[in-house]
Amino acid sequence: MNPAILYTRRPPNEATTLDLLNAGGYVLKQGAGLYVLLPLGTMLLRSIESVIHQEAQSAGFYELRAPALQNSELWESSGRLERFSECMFFTKGNNAVDYVLGASAEEVYTKLADVKMPGESLAIYSLGERFRNEYRPTSGLVRSNVFRLADFYYVGSDADDVRNKGIPKLAGLLESAFKQLGFDAKLALRVFDNDLDEANRGALYSYWTESESKQCQVYSCPQCGQHYRTKLDYCPTCHSGTVQIDAAELGDVSYLNNSISKGMLSAGLIQSESYMAIAGIGVTRCMQLLAEKCRCGNGFVWPQNIAPFEVQIISNKARLSEATELADKMQTFSHRILLDDRDCGLGRKFIDADLIGAPIRITLGKNTPAGVFELLREERIKEEISLSALLQRMEE
16 A cells, blocks of 8 residues: 555544645644654655755756754854844754754855855755744644745845845746746735834745735735735825735745844954845745645645646456556556555545545546546546546547
8 A cells, every 4th residue: 555645534524724634644743833744745845845946946046955953153143143032942062062953044154155256146045944933833834843944045245236136036936936836926015114123124025825824914905906014004005905815925035135244244254244135935834825725625636746646546446456457557657646455445535535636536436337437637527538548648
């Protein structure tokens, strides 16, 4: 039996999307803000990350990997340790050095930029686990203590280059990635009071989608179509009243100016000042938000480029041998084939198939004769199809 269906179970009545991810064997909660990604969840995560890698490299960004454990001296020198200490995890090494578990990696890559070729800008990204000591981790994968984050950095010694080239480059990358993932991501501007500190004023764009998780609120202007992440009663653009929308942030773009490097320079940790624009995509968060978008009844229908399995074959016991032969033939067209060969009734298999969400489902049951199958494609419209017609369809 394929391990992808080891953890499936019947979903509860009036299930939330997170309930379906639990019932489908994607995630298993270990505690507040802590989730194990099971085989299906890991496969889904890998597909999402593959899209992000492809888009980042097409945009000219180079992948690096920062250690999760970072010397707290870096954060202290930049001034962010004091500002963010309440949401960070701390530990001490055997060498009596204080460390933090990385919530992000701006300091690490600022130090890296200090040893690059003078006058050159860096376009780099990192995809890995991040740690935030959330006071009330809620909404499943949308807000948790340990999560996967893709963060992108454009760092250089020329402030104009970072502002005029780096920021549009980052925004274009995020927009392209969200489109490939199937999100209709909307952009919201951040409007800040001038009394806020420089780093917080730097947040520029927030990409969001409507969400049942209510992770954030967006204030939208029905008149001019502008969206804002800061609470506003009236639109600054056209002065019309705004409407509050329950949403979740997919990612954002920020300009940090020299706010990271100036403290590190003063502390003697780097030799020269640099400017930085950053962007981030919450990858595990995207899993749950994509599940909301792809929900179909008490299950999912994943797009082909994201689906853990492209094709699922389910069969009654009498036609299992025929189903096995079909699965072998289908391997010619896709390696993401799931044959449910468990010794259980079709009813249970249908419930699990809805949760697994393969865009193509083939059923061998008593309603069709040998050599004829029930085909269910993305639109979830049933049709009966012969073996030759099915194989021809897969070639198209």
